[in-house]
Amino acid sequence: MLRIAVPNKGSLSGPASAMLHEAGYQQRKESKELVLVDPENEVEFFYLRPRDIAIYVSSGKLDIGITGRDLLIDSGANAEEILPLGFARSTFRFAAKPGTAQGIDDLAGRTVATSYEGIVAKHLADSGIDASVIHLDGAVETAIELGVAQVIADVVETGTSLRNAGLEVFGEPIMKSEAVVIRRTGAGADDPKVQQFLRRLQGVLVARTYVMMDYDCRAEHLEQAVALTPGLESPTISPLHNEGWVAVRSMVPTKDAQRVMDDLYAIGARAILTTAIHACRL
Numbered sequence: 001m002l003r004i005a006v007p008n009k010g011s012l013s014g015p016a017s018a019m020l021h022e023a024g025y026q027q028r029k030e031s032k033e034l035v036l037v038d039p040e041n042e043v044e045f046f047y048l049r050p051r052d053i054a055i056y057v058s059s060g061k062l063d064i065g066i067t068g069r070d071l072l073i074d075s076g077a078n079a080e081e082i083l084p085l086g087f088a089r090s091t092f093r094f095a096a097k098p099g100t101a102q103g104i105d106d107l108a109g110r111t112v113a114t115s116y117e118g119i120v121a122k123h124l125a126d127s128g129i130d131a132s133v134i135h136l137d138g139a140v141e142t143a144i145e146l147g148v149a150q151v152i153a154d155v156v157e158t159g160t161s162l163r164n165a166g167l168e169v170f171g172e173p174i175m176k177s178e179a180v181v182i183r184r185t186g187a188g189a190d191d192p193k194v195q196q197f198l199r200r201l202q203g204v205l206v207a208r209t210y211v212m213m214d215y216d217c218r219a220e221h222l223e224q225a226v227a228l229t230p231g232l233e234s235p236t237i238s239p240l241h242n243e244g245w246v247a248v249r250s251m252v253p254t255k256d257a258q259r260v261m262d263d264l265y266a267i268g269a270r271a272i273l274t275t276a277i278h279a280c281r282l
């Protein structure tokens, strides 16, 4: 059985379970369930605190896990990212009261509050800045108001939490994060079960980001049309009963679909349809 760590709480938990469900795996029905065996797919899911997942995976007790890139790096665990998953996207940044800091050099001698001590301490050391780091479990934005620190380093997504606390980001972003699949460094690279799991998740990612596009066009416009819809490998071209016309089928990124349909129409293509992809193996 493949043993997989899944976040049990927070921003990663819901989207991770939704993606696994979309990939055909059973998922827990109750948020209190800690372990779920999916015998049909020969997989066992362990619902763990997101922060602990890299530690379990690096110990080798679990084969792979889903966590945040920032949590992986912060843990310092001997684990590596093998597939980015595109959700729980965030940026990790310094913030302070407006006008109190412009760049990392202003941190010398100050105290930075964060839940990500590992990332911050390393970033300060790499930048040659001597500052204190104080660890807080969450709601770090409040640490400045309460005088525990002059600066915070935290996850920023929309920036609403910072704005509400009267804080502003400063300096260069420390890192960009998203949910990722991780494994113990170098482990299981050729394990067919791991490969199959990754193919299933890749299938979900493709199904989420592409649509299938079908259209008819005149044979003389085919090269122009195909340039607009090159597909992943190459489009499928079928003859139409009506001579001089062909039918084309190709995958198109969802975000480009409307523009591509306009461009195809403009070169004379007709009966342009898009359909959702539910699952795929590339």
Ligand SMILES: Nc1ncnc2c1ncn2[C@@H]1O[C@H](COP(=O)(O)OP(=O)(O)OP(=O)(O)O)[C@@H](O)[C@H]1O
Residues within 6 Å of the ligand: 009, 010, 011, 012, 050, 051, 067, 068, 069, 070, 071, 088, 089, 090, 138, 155, 156, 157, 158, 177, 178, 179
């Ligand atoms: N508002 C957010 N938007 C996008 N990603 C986020 C957000 N907050 C946290 N994350 C990401 O989620 C992961 C953090 O997991 P964590 O369990 O701390 O989530 P959380 O939503 O902060 O939950 P908690 O309620 O336990 O604080 C990190 O990878 C982080 O980058």
Ligand SMILES: O=P(O)(O)OC[C@H]1O[C@H](OP(=O)(O)OP(=O)(O)O)[C@H](O)[C@@H]1O
Residues within 6 Å of the ligand: 137, 138, 139, 140, 141, 154, 155, 156, 157, 158, 159, 160, 161, 162
């Ligand atoms: O830029 P925003 O869209 O506001 O999102 C970022 C906020 O979301 C997370 O907080 P969370 O709600 O997880 O609380 P926490 O600080 O206790 O972890 C993070 O720690 C930031 O505070």
Ligand SMILES: [Mg+2]
Residues within 6 Å of the ligand: 010, 138
């Ligand atoms: Mg949080």
